[in-house]
Amino acid sequence: MYMQHMRDGETIAAQARRMALEVRRSCLGVRIGRLNRLVARRFEHALRPLGLSLAQVEVLGALVLIQDPARPADLVNLLAVERSTISRNLALLEKRGYVTTTKTSPTGRSQRVTVTAEGQSVLAHAEQAWAEAQRVVADQLGAHALPTLDAWLEKLASSDEEGYPSP
Secondary structure: OHHHHOOOOOOHHHHHHHHHHHHHHHOHHHHHHHHHHHHHHHHHHHHHHHOOOHHHHHHHHHHHHHOOOEOHHHHHHHHOOOHHHHHHHHHHHHHOOOEEEEEOOOOOOOEEEEEOHHHHHHHHHOHHHHHHHHHHHHHHHOOOHHHHHHHHHHHHHHHHOOOOOOO
């Protein structure tokens, strides 16, 4: 099937090179992924002394805002992440005493998660490190960065509701 897209007389090696150059030159997915890694690296560095990752700060923050015990599936949908990412982070947060998990079905397959007082405390203590990383990144990207990203997220989130697979 992929052979249909080959140009007349073009070798597989030439097609692969053309594709590699096009991806490098213009792929939004690759560029946004690179941007994510560069930005996340700055936050991860700032949060490391607290023993937290940016993903864990996001999960703790979501649980604080939800206030009620949440199903992991609710966090998956709210944060637009993979189930395995939520499971891994909840396990680490629970091991550190930052969240508690309660089984809500006889089989133990359904559960609810709540942030603990320790989890609220570590999140509150992360504020200064997070704020400094936020300031540095915002200064580097400029004042337009946040509203631009919000607009992009809104557009893509609405297209997810139109049939694109969610995480």
